[in-house]
Amino acid sequence: MRYFTEDHEWIEVDGQIGTVGISDYAQSQLGDIVFVDVPADGRQLAKGDEAAVVESVKAASDVYSPVSGAVLEGNPALSDSPDLVNSDAEGEGWFFRITLSDEAELDSLMDEAAYEAFVAKL
Amino acid sequence: MTDPQTELNVEDAPEGVEEPQILPLDAWHRARGGRMVPFAGYLMPVQYEGIMAEHLWTRESAGLFDVSHMGQLVFTHDGDIATVVRALESVLPGDVAGLGDGRMRYSLLLNEEGGILDDLMVTRRGSEIYMVVNGATKYDDIGHLLDALPDDVTMNLQDEQALLAVQGPKAVDALARLVPGVEALVFMTAGAFDWNGHALWISRSGYTGEDGFEVSIPAEAAAAFADALCAEPEVKPIGLGARDSLRLEAGLPLYGHDLDPETTPVMADLGFALSKRRREAADFAGAQRILAEREAGPAVKRVGLLVTGRQPVREGASVVAEDGAVIGRVTSGGFAPTLGAAIAMAYVPAELAAPGSGVRLVQRGKVHEATVAAMPFVPHRYVRASASPQTPSKAGA
Numbered sequence: 001m002r003y004f005t006e007d008h009e010w011i012e013v014d015g016q017i018g019t020v021g022i023s024d025y026a027q028s029q030l031g032d033i034v035f036v037d038v039p040a041d042g043r044q045l046a047k048g049d050e051a052a053v054v055e056s057v058k059a060a061s062d063v064y065s066p067v068s069g070a071v072l073e074g075n076p077a078l079s080d081s082p083d084l085v086n087s088d089a090e091g092e093g094w095f096f097r098i099t100l101s102d103e104a105e106l107d108s109l110m111d112e113a114a115y116e117a118f119v120a121k122l
Numbered sequence: 123m124t125d126p127q128t129e130l131n132v133e134d135a136p137e138g139v140e141e142p143q144i145l146p147l148d149a150w151h152r153a154r155g156g157r158m159v160p161f162a163g164y165l166m167p168v169q170y171e172g173i174m175a176e177h178l179w180t181r182e183s184a185g186l187f188d189v190s191h192m193g194q195l196v197f198t199h200d201g202d203i204a205t206v207v208r209a210l211e212s213v214l215p216g217d218v219a220g221l222g223d224g225r226m227r228y229s230l231l232l233n234e235e236g237g238i239l240d241d242l243m244v245t246r247r248g249s250e251i252y253m254v255v256n257g258a259t260k261y262d263d264i265g266h267l268l269d270a271l272p273d274d275v276t277m278n279l280q281d282e283q284a285l286l287a288v289q290g291p292k293a294v295d296a297l298a299r300l301v302p303g304v305e306a307l308v309f310m311t312a313g314a315f316d317w318n319g320h321a322l323w324i325s326r327s328g329y330t331g332e333d334g335f336e337v338s339i340p341a342e343a344a345a346a347f348a349d350a351l352c353a354e355p356e357v358k359p360i361g362l363g364a365r366d367s368l369r370l371e372a373g374l375p376l377y378g379h380d381l382d383p384e385t386t387p388v389m390a391d392l393g394f395a396l397s398k399r400r401r402e403a404a405d406f407a408g409a410q411r412i413l414a415e416r417e418a419g420p421a422v423k424r425v426g427l428l429v430t431g432r433q434p435v436r437e438g439a440s441v442v443a444e445d446g447a448v449i450g451r452v453t454s455g456g457f458a459p460t461l462g463a464a465i466a467m468a469y470v471p472a473e474l475a476a477p478g479s480g481v482r483l484v485q486r487g488k489v490h491e492a493t494v495a496a497m498p499f500v501p502h503r504y505v506r507a508s509a510s511p512q513t514p515s516k517a518g519a
Binding site: 007008009022026031032034035037053054055056057058060061062063064082 | 486
């Protein structure tokens with residue numbers, strides 16, 4: 001099951017494990033991505049914490065964690081190929097994986113249809 | 123994620139200007155997919171297809187830039203150029219008198235303390251002087267010039283003229299097809315041309331480090347001319363984002379960021395703008411301080427930095443000493459598409475200003491290492507009087 005935030009992060013949840021990235025809409029707004037700073041393994045994140053930094057040619061943006069939990073790993077491919085976020089934001093361009101500490105937090109997020117409707121109004 | 127739009131809106135609106143103004147090519151940019159943002163008090167295209175692609179296209183082919191926000195000023199005195207020249211030399215440190223007809227030079231508007239109020243291009247055009255100043259500062263410049271110049275020198279802001287830049291190694295091929303004769307210009311010369319009955323003033327100059335031209339054209343003809351240029355296979359429209367990354371790679375300072383009233387030409391490493399005759403006469407605004415600083419060496423100096431790692435270090439980051447004390451500041455920075463590396467401009471203490479010196483930067487609490495590098499970061503490819511035009515392969519070798 002995949003959820004989205006109003007800040008344009010997505011999280012794909014499989015059991016206790018979530019994979020987090022930014023939406024295709026977000027990457028299109030950022031433009032050419034040249035650097036991604038992903039969180040360290042084991043870092044404890046609360047929902048809404050600044051978890052990662054994504055830099056385009058023009059600007060730096062913080063990426064917030066959509067849920068609370070412990071970081072399992074950052075995406076190692078992004079250090080050499082940050083452009084994966086442009087080419088496949090909701091797939092190969094994922095940012096980090098996290099062990100959820102409170103699955104109830106997912107209830108406040110949008111599903112894919114709700115997120116599409118949200119973006120359509122922007 | 124923080125909203126990237128808010129960070130793309132690099133606002134340099136002059137004081138007192140509330141709503142962004144609309145430029146003559148506004149509809150033209152929107153029709154071509156330009157993403158419009160407020161800049162220097164105007165709505166301008168930050169990008170079309172993407173900053174990286176536009177940047178690289180300009181370096182290998184040619185890009186069209188709308189720079190109509192810049193101020194085009196004409197100074198006259200009843201056909202008497204000598205009076206105009208004398209008046210302008212009281213506010214600029216450059217040799218204006220020595221400019222032949224159709225010749226131009228880079229100069230600086232200085233305050234009495236030698237601080238930089240603006241950087242600009244000044245051109246001798248028959249019995250008048252044509253000047254191009256920055257968009258964000260043009261109204262302040264006009265106020266300063268009205269105070270500083272004698273009443274009998276007339277200053278006209280040509281706000282009915284658009285200004286388009288065509289930049290890149292193939293700019294000459296595309297522009298010469300529309301306007302035969304421009305290929306005879308060399309770097310920092312200009313002349314009058316005609317296109318479909320419209321009077322053009324064209325200089326071989328620009329802000330990318332590439333060969334190229336800047337075209338002053340009546341606003342009502344600008345969209346048709348832009349269409350004609352972009353119909354040439356070499357030319358695509360390029361936004362402000364790539365204009366900034368191109369000028370940064372070329373080592374060219376941006377007023378309001380790398381230059382401001384607190385910086386002098388010596389600190390900014392723009393000593394070439396202080397013409398020899400003017401230094402010897404010491405008769406320009408701030409001359410005493412500037413010449414003393416030139417003799418003794420500045421305490422801080424503008425340098426280029428190659429940043430270790432890929433993460434851009436941008437304007438506002440600090441230069442710090444080993445003990446963490448702030449000793450300088452980054453005034454421009456970003457990712458250099460041509461180099462595939464992070465680069466910056468910064469003011470650092472003179473003892474750290476030599477190429478090869480290591481400096482430490484702090485941005486949002488994170489430490490970055492950097493090395494002082496000679497500028498330009500990417501070699502200039504201007505077509506000068508003595509040199510034959512270079513092909514990209516030769517220039518890159």
